[in-house]
Amino acid sequence: MMAHSPNGLMIRKLESIFSLCEEERQALARLPVQVTTFKADQDVVRIGDRPSQSCLLLEGFTCVYKLTAEGKRQIVAFHVPGDIPDLQSLHLKVMDNSVATVSACTLGFIPHEALHDICNRYPRITAALWRETLVDASIFREWMTGIGRREAYHRMAHLLCELRVRLTMVGLVKDQTFDLPITQTELADAIGASTVHVNRVLQELRADGLIRSKGTQVSILDWERLKAVGDFDPLYLHLRQDGNA
Numbered sequence: 001m002m003a004h005s006p007n008g009l010m011i012r013k014l015e016s017i018f019s020l021c022e023e024e025r026q027a028l029a030r031l032p033v034q035v036t037t038f039k040a041d042q043d044v045v046r047i048g049d050r051p052s053q054s055c056l057l058l059e060g061f062t063c064v065y066k067l068t069a070e071g072k073r074q075i076v077a078f079h080v081p082g083d084i085p086d087l088q089s090l091h092l093k094v095m096d097n098s099v100a101t102v103s104a105c106t107l108g109f110i111p112h113e114a115l116h117d118i119c120n121r122y123p124r125i126t127a128a129l130w131r132e133t134l135v136d137a138s139i140f141r142e143w144m145t146g147i148g149r150r151e152a153y154h155r156m157a158h159l160l161c162e163l164r165v166r167l168t169m170v171g172l173v174k175d176q177t178f179d180l181p182i183t184q185t186e187l188a189d190a191i192g193a194s195t196v197h198v199n200r201v202l203q204e205l206r207a208d209g210l211i212r213s214k215g216t217q218v219s220i221l222d223w224e225r226l227k228a229v230g231d232f233d234p235l236y237l238h239l240r241q242d243g244n245a
Helices: 004-015 022-029 112-121 121-147 152-168 182-189 194-207 223-230
Strands: 034-038 042-044 053-059 062-067 072-080 098-101 104-113 178-179 211-214 217-220
Touching: 004 022, 004 053, 022 112, 022 121, 042 211, 053 112, 062 182, 072 121, 072 182, 104 112, 112 121, 121 152, 121 182, 152 178, 152 182, 152 194, 152 217, 152 223, 182 194, 194 211
Parallel strands: none
Antiparallel strands: 034 104, 042 098, 053 104, 062 072, 062 098, 178 217, 211 217
């Protein structure tokens, strides 16, 4: 069951990176959202698609990915509730990547026509959505730095730090514990390592007393040490808060 209304979750996420006034919050609350459920491992939009709506993630996790000619997958982003994974389709009419569910998901679809209308009427909402896409680009730059220059152990620590902060901003972390329904294969496709290496790295993080995991639940046991291991600075998330609350 959703802890937030579809529009309320979107507003909460946007307000983590942009200050909205009450009139703007009310306008966003009136946006039409068609809620649909998806199973795990389903494409939401594919490369080459020309969507007429953007999807708001309400429950679960999605990923953005691309495939090589040989069919090898690189995940270039994970999205958490409150995110709009294909917001760029509002202005880039042809998708240059695919968005897929990682877990069972609930998605809310917002027509582009409605998004264009609210942007025309509320310039600061345009700025908020623009900032959202700029933050996505900032996260991508940080991921590229990690894949190019950090060892797998440090890349995994960094990813866990990032997800902990992003989930905290939408109220999905309790007592340093959060749900992470991402398989080791998907983690491998995200950090550019083999599944065997990912398994070994997670074991090392547990053995070093940094995390505890049970099923899909992950608990951060030593936040400051995990940040140090992951070379994690939340600056690139451009939050209105420091991300440590």
